[in-house]
Amino acid sequence: MEATTPSSTRWAPISKDVAALRVRPNLVDYDGARASFTWDEARRGLTGLPGGGVNIAYEAVGRHASGPLADREALRFVRADGTVRSLTYARLAREAARFAGVLAGLGVDRGERVYSLLGRRPELYAAVLGTLQYGAVFCPLFSAFGPEPVRQRLQIGSGAVLVTTRALYRKKVAPIRDEVPALRHVLLVDADGSPEPGTLDLAALLEGAPDDAPTAATGPEDWALLHFTSGTTGKPKGAMHVHDAVTAHFATGRFALDLHPDDVYWCTADPGWVTGTSYGIIAPLVHGVTAIVDEEEMDADRWYRILAEQRVTVWYTAPTALRMLMKAGAERAAVHDLSALRFVASVGEPLNPEVVVWGREAFGLPVHDNWWQTETGGIMISNYPAMEIRPGSMGRPLPGIEAAVLLRDGTGAPVIRDGEAVVCEPDATGELALRPGWPSMFRGYLDEEERYRKCFAGGWYLTGDLARRDADGYFWFVGRGDDVIKSSGHLIGPFEVESCLMEHDAVAEVAVIGVPDAVAGEVVKAFVELKPSQEASDALRLELIGFARKRLGPAVAPRMLDFASALPKTRSGKILRRLLKARELGLPEGDTSTLEAGR
Amino acid sequence: MNDTDARVAVFAALHEIAPDVEPDDLDPGARLRQDLELDSLDFLRLLEVLAGSTGVSTPEDDYRDLTTVQSLIDYFAARG
Numbered sequence: 001m002e003a004t005t006p007s008s009t010r011w012a013p014i015s016k017d018v019a020a021l022r023v024r025p026n027l028v029d030y031d032g033a034r035a036s037f038t039w040d041e042a043r044r045g046l047t048g049l050p051g052g053g054v055n056i057a058y059e060a061v062g063r064h065a066s067g068p069l070a071d072r073e074a075l076r077f078v079r080a081d082g083t084v085r086s087l088t089y090a091r092l093a094r095e096a097a098r099f100a101g102v103l104a105g106l107g108v109d110r111g112e113r114v115y116s117l118l119g120r121r122p123e124l125y126a127a128v129l130g131t132l133q134y135g136a137v138f139c140p141l142f143s144a145f146g147p148e149p150v151r152q153r154l155q156i157g158s159g160a161v162l163v164t165t166r167a168l169y170r171k172k173v174a175p176i177r178d179e180v181p182a183l184r185h186v187l188l189v190d191a192d193g194s195p196e197p198g199t200l201d202l203a204a205l206l207e208g209a210p211d212d213a214p215t216a217a218t219g220p221e222d223w224a225l226l227h228f229t230s231g232t233t234g235k236p237k238g239a240m241h242v243h244d245a246v247t248a249h250f251a252t253g254r255f256a257l258d259l260h261p262d263d264v265y266w267c268t269a270d271p272g273w274v275t276g277t278s279y280g281i282i283a284p285l286v287h288g289v290t291a292i293v294d295e296e297e298m299d300a301d302r303w304y305r306i307l308a309e310q311r312v313t314v315w316y317t318a319p320t321a322l323r324m325l326m327k328a329g330a331e332r333a334a335v336h337d338l339s340a341l342r343f344v345a346s347v348g349e350p351l352n353p354e355v356v357v358w359g360r361e362a363f364g365l366p367v368h369d370n371w372w373q374t375e376t377g378g379i380m381i382s383n384y385p386a387m388e389i390r391p392g393s394m395g396r397p398l399p400g401i402e403a404a405v406l407l408r409d410g411t412g413a414p415v416i417r418d419g420e421a422v423v424c425e426p427d428a429t430g431e432l433a434l435r436p437g438w439p440s441m442f443r444g445y446l447d448e449e450e451r452y453r454k455c456f457a458g459g460w461y462l463t464g465d466l467a468r469r470d471a472d473g474y475f476w477f478v479g480r481g482d483d484v485i486k487s488s489g490h491l492i493g494p495f496e497v498e499s500c501l502m503e504h505d506a507v508a509e510v511a512v513i514g515v516p517d518a519v520a521g522e523v524v525k526a527f528v529e530l531k532p533s534q535e536a537s538d539a540l541r542l543e544l545i546g547f548a549r550k551r552l553g554p555a556v557a558p559r560m561l562d563f564a565s566a567l568p569k570t571r572s573g574k575i576l577r578r579l580l581k582a583r584e585l586g587l588p589e590g591d592t593s594t595l596e597a598g599r
Numbered sequence: 600m601n602d603t604d605a606r607v608a609v610f611a612a613l614h615e616i617a618p619d620v621e622p623d624d625l626d627p628g629a630r631l632r633q634d635l636e637l638d639s640l641d642f643l644r645l646l647e648v649l650a651g652s653t654g655v656s657t658p659e660d661d662y663r664d665l666t667t668v669q670s671l672i673d674y675f676a677a678r679g
Contacts, residue, residue: 144638297632298639299663324639328659488640520640546618554617554638 011353011391014366018386022342025385027255030396037399039439042251046286055218056225056246057096057133060285062215065093073290075125076264078306080296087122089288092129094211095122099130101209102202106185108160110135110216113226115159116271117141117150117168120293123189123202124271127163128281132224132243135216136161139226139238142272142490143168146553148500149236151176153228156238157446158182165190169199220244220439226446227274229374230493232483238446239374245278246286248378248400248440253283255398256370256382257314258343266292266306267316273490274374275347278440279316283378289314300328304336311340318348320488322355322367323519330362338363343385345370348489349521350477353391369394371477373463374491375455377440381475393474394467402435405469406460412481414457421458424468429478432467433460483577485514487522492556494577497548500557501526504547506534511567512558513581526558527580529567536563600653600679602672608679609671612648616641627669635668653679 018028027033047063048054055062061074070090077085087095103114114131116138118124124140131138139157141150150172154162159182164173166188173186177198191201218224225241253259257279265284269275284291292310296302298321307315325333344359344367351369359367370382371394381403383395397403406414407422407430414421414431424430434441436456444452455462466478485492494512501510509529514522528544530536541561548557568576568583582589600608613620613635620635631637637645642662649671650656655678657665665671 144636300659301663324643332659517640519643523640542614542618546620549617549619554636554641559640559644 011357014356014360014389014391016386016388021385023258023260025258026260027258027384027399028386030384030387033255033399034397039247039251039400042400043247045250045254046247049215049217051217053217053219054243054246055132055135055215056243056249056282057129058215059246059250060132060282061089061093061096061129062133064089064285064288069288072288074285075122075291075293076310077120077122077293077295078310082305082309084310085122087125089285092125092285095126095206096129096133097211097213098206098209099126100134100213101211102187102205103131103134103136103161104213105205105209106161108134108136108185111137111223112160113137113139113157114161114163115139115141115154115157117143117145117162117164117172118189119143119165120270120295121189123163125281125293128271128277130213133213133215135218135222137223137226138277139228140271140273140277141228142270142553142555144553144555145172145272146549146551146556147172147176148551149496149553149556151179152236152496153238154180154183156228156235157226161185161187163187163189163202166196169196174198218243221443223443225277227277227374229274230484230491230496231451232493233495234451234493236493236496237448237451239377239442240444240446241377241440242443245377245440246282248438249278249283250286251400252379252382252398253279253287255384256368256379257283257316257345258385259284259287259289259314261288263287263289263313264292264311264340265289265314265316266294266310266312268294268298268303268318268321269316269348274377275316275318275489278378298324300325300332304333304338307338307341308336313340314343314345315341316345316347318489319346319351319355320348320520322346322351322359325362326355326358327519330358333362341365344368345383347372347379349486350392350394356389356391366391371395371465371475373465375442375461375463376434376438377442378438380434380438390470390474393470393476395475396473397475401438403469403475404433404435404460405430405467405475406433406458406462408481414460414462416458419458421460426471427468429466429468431481432463432465432475434463435459436461483513485512485522485524487514487517487524488520488555490555492524497524497526497552497556497558500548500551501528501544504544506530506540507544508532509567509575511564511575511577511580513577513584515560515581515584523560524556524558525560525562525584527562527564527567529564600676602676605653605672605676605679608649608652608675609668612645612652613668615648616645625668627667627672629668630666631668631671632666649675655679
């Protein structure tokens with residue numbers, strides 16, 4: 001059992017005056033909406049395929065392209081030099097249809113996996129929507145991954161098609177191409193008439209493809225998306241999502257992001273991660289709003305310019321970015337006209353109360369934290385425009401979502417009585433859990449039935465996060481229940497990083513943990529035990545970091561590395577990352593009775 | 600600080616933060632993000648290392664001008 005934590009914080013709640021808000025929020029009566037909400041009712045906000053069934057691409061663009069929103073800007077790309085290029089709903093639908101036509105021409109089967117390894121450029125968005133329209137499964141990869149994460153993910157998902165650039169192909173795919181035999185077609189967006197050996201020129205293929213490809217008659221339970229996430233051990237897990245997920249993207253876009261028809265909306269997440277797909281592409285398009293896409297990387301002044309010049313009304317960003325902006329100072333925001341902005345939300349890791357409150361100073365608006373994960377497919381717990389914010393809290397469950405904090409036994413497993421998990425008293429820490437059944441819930445981990453089954457117990461989906469719920473129903477994040485590292489909002493499996501370092505000749509053993517970082521939440525730190533023949537040195541330390549960065553990419557590789565003479569292990573030989581972390585942070589070491597002597 | 604000292608300091612800091620970058624790729628015109636693949640956390644840490652080695656701390660206002668290896672060298676040569 002866990003210690004009880006008081007729910008009070010020194011941060012005063014931020015109350016809301018609904019009458020003073022510029023736009024009336026979609027969710028005003030929280031309790032009423034929760035009581036009356038049904039997913040079937042939410043589905044009625046969608047159109048459905050003409051012949052029955054549901055397809056995400058049809059809800060996102062197809063139906064708008066043939067209706068009153070045809071000429072509305074769907075996506076507005078901000079280039080490096082600040083100029084913009086836009087795609088209307090009608091145009092985006094044609095581009096998506098062409099991509100679907102290319103897949104047909106290549107003989108790709110429905111249900112096969114189409115991957116992207118690409119920056120935020122128009123071809124990516126057409127590829128996502130075209131793949132879904134075609135009835136194939138889309139899997140985005142983060143373009144800053146090194147060759148190793150790319151290889152693993154392509155292998156696990158048996159990727160048949162990959163859309164990428166020449167530079168990324170040369171650097172990250174060509175070296176591992178032989179190891180991914182299922183990959184039949186690599187489409188280069190910038191081949192410019194001369195594709196690399198073993199690749200195809202996407203522009204040329206699109207040129208020859210019809211722009212009226214039909215929409216596949218997908219059903220609600222047909223597989224649509226594959227998103228990878230990491231656990232403590234083993235390979236990355238491929239979470240499978242179905243076309244009915246669009247019901248949750250629609251409902252959560254309405255309640256948690258408060259999307260209204262005239263909004264200019266900016267989600268800063270990269271589509272290489274689930275947020276950038278669910279909320280950077282699907283949710284805004286389903287709502288028929290204009291979504292901003294920044295083609296460049298984060299920069300404080302650039303971001304403020306985009307908010308001001310593009311007249312962004314709803315902004316969905318991440319704690320790491322907000323902390324960087326806070327570091328740059330609120331005065332930088334003050335010189336920009338942010339008057340169009342009316343709602344700011346954040347996701348990726350818990351948002352510290354300082355940042356929630358700082359939002360009022362910088363934007364004149366508090367930041368609304370929310371919580372979800374790859375497996376949930378959409379926002380589950382959130383702060384809302386019309387509801388009091390308790391700074392530091394992730395908010396309250398969405399309508400249609402039942403969340404609870406479950407009591408844990410000594411091993412960390414939920415306590416089950418009569419087949420049902422026991423829910424904690426208010427303010428007690430336990431495992432955050434959700435009642436299964438919402439439409440964007442993952443339907444499995446690809447080829448890993450056992451790992452999927454382990455996510456459920458006593459009638460609940462277990463999130464792996466530790467949390468507490470206060471007496472008024474607000475949820476508070478406490479920490480991860482496992483050794484997974486959360487850096488810049490991304491989950492990093494320590495095992496993936498350890499396996500990579502183990503491949504270096506000098507390394508005997510390695511343990512990887514997350515250490516607190518003021519900007520990224522946590523950063524990856526490795527502890528390396530060298531082989532007896534090896535001598536610790538600064539040059540070797542840098543060699544090992546460089547070795548990992550080359551294979552894993554900067555987002556996953558350790559940023560810090562220490563040598564250790566002996567890593568703490570259990571008598572059965574398992575490395576105790578938790579103990580290593582406690583020592584690193586100067587925390588109590590807890591029960592060390594299973595520790596191997598001398599460690 | 601003269602140009603040579605600034606170059607040494609910048610190369611040493613880059614090697615500390617991104618030891619995966621081959622010395623051959625350290626062309627002065629190389630872009631930190633696109634060519635050397637530094638992410639935003641790498642960039643912040645790079646400036647921390649340089650603040651330690653040169654005594655020059657970089658105000659946020661100047662970040663946007665520091666996009667290439669050469670711009671870093673020029674910046675620290677002018678201020679160090």
